[in-house]
Amino acid sequence: MLAQNKKNIYIINFNPNDFFDLTLEALENLRTSDLIISTRKLDKKFKSNLNKINRMFEINTELSKNKMIFKKYLISKLDIFNSISYLHLGDFNITETFFDDKVLEKHGIKVEVKLGILSIVNLLNKQNQLLTNRNKNSSISFFNYLDTKQILSIIEKNNFEKLLIKTTKTSLMKNFLEKLKKTKNQKYGYQLFSETKKLNTKDLSIKDFGIENLFILIEKNEKI
Numbered sequence: 001m002l003a004q005n006k007k008n009i010y011i012i013n014f015n016p017n018d019f020f021d022l023t024l025e026a027l028e029n030l031r032t033s034d035l036i037i038s039t040r041k042l043d044k045k046f047k048s049n050l051n052k053i054n055r056m057f058e059i060n061t062e063l064s065k066n067k068m069i070f071k072k073y074l075i076s077k078l079d080i081f082n083s084i085s086y087l088h089l090g091d092f093n094i095t096e097t098f099f100d101d102k103v104l105e106k107h108g109i110k111v112e113v114k115l116g117i118l119s120i121v122n123l124l125n126k127q128n129q130l131l132t133n134r135n136k137n138s139s140i141s142f143f144n145y146l147d148t149k150q151i152l153s154i155i156e157k158n159n160f161e162k163l164l165i166k167t168t169k170t171s172l173m174k175n176f177l178e179k180l181k182k183t184k185n186q187k188y189g190y191q192l193f194s195e196t197k198k199l200n201t202k203d204l205s206i207k208d209f210g211i212e213n214l215f216i217l218i219e220k221n222e223k224i
Contacts, residue, residue: 007109008083009074016040016089019049029114030054034081037074039064040089071099075107142166146216148176155218158185163218173214174204190218 010029015021016038022030030036030050036057042050050057063070077084099111141160143151146167154160167173173192180190192199193215 006082007078007107009078009109009111010083010085010114011088011111012085012114014087014089016046016087017043019043019046026114027053030085033083033085035077035083036085036087037063037077038087039070040087075099075103075109078107078109146172146176148172148179151176152179152183155180155183155185155188158187158220160218161220163216165216165218167214170204170214173216176216177201177204188218188220190216192216 010033012022012026012029014026031053033054034056036050036054038057038059039061040059041061042059060073063073074084074086099109103109104111141154141163143163143165146165146169151163151165154163167176192201192203195213195215199214
């Protein structure tokens with residue numbers, strides 16, 4: 001068993017090609033961690049900037065091939081270190097059972113998911129879909145889940161500039177789009193995205209779609 005002092009694993013979603021996408025909270029965790037582990041290759045500039053705040057990091061792409069081996073590897077590192085930051089590509093599903101609770105309790109390990117970046121924001125920026133417009137004084141509302149009744153009510157009242165909504169359920173998104181077509185307020189445009197690319201409505205009908213996170217960006221008064 002590990003020593004009785006608390007052991008911490010921080011899971012931080014990140015973009016391996018841009019260090020400056022990281023949030024201040026993520027940077028602070030990386031700075032203070034005893035060890036940083038990435039299973040993805042990092043851009044040279046990313047590694048250089050990471051090295052400036054914490055030289056204790058390792059990159060092991062082999063670990064990404066087997067989740068069970070990776071979990072055991074992380075726990076084994078806590079024999080030596082008290083805190084480890086794991087750089088995770090894209091959004092981490094917080095509902096996923098990453099470790100067995102009994103294992104965590106036995107070893108005195110606490111796992112925390114930290115917001116590194118919003119992958120969808122990074123994607124939209126690359127496509128020049130700026131989420132805010134200072135010239136128009138526009139604003140955006142983020143929804144981490146798709147509540148059809150709530151969102152349709154906001155649209156009906158025309159009480160929004162931009163809405164960015166996330167769901168993990170393709171069927172829910174399809175149902176929402178059907179109801180969206182029937183709203184009285186049709187002064188809006190929308191686009192669909194996964195974490196990595198723009199989608200169209202036909203993609204939602206593909207069998208074994210295989211997209212973990214879906215996003216819809218709705219903007220008032222102009223087609224987008």
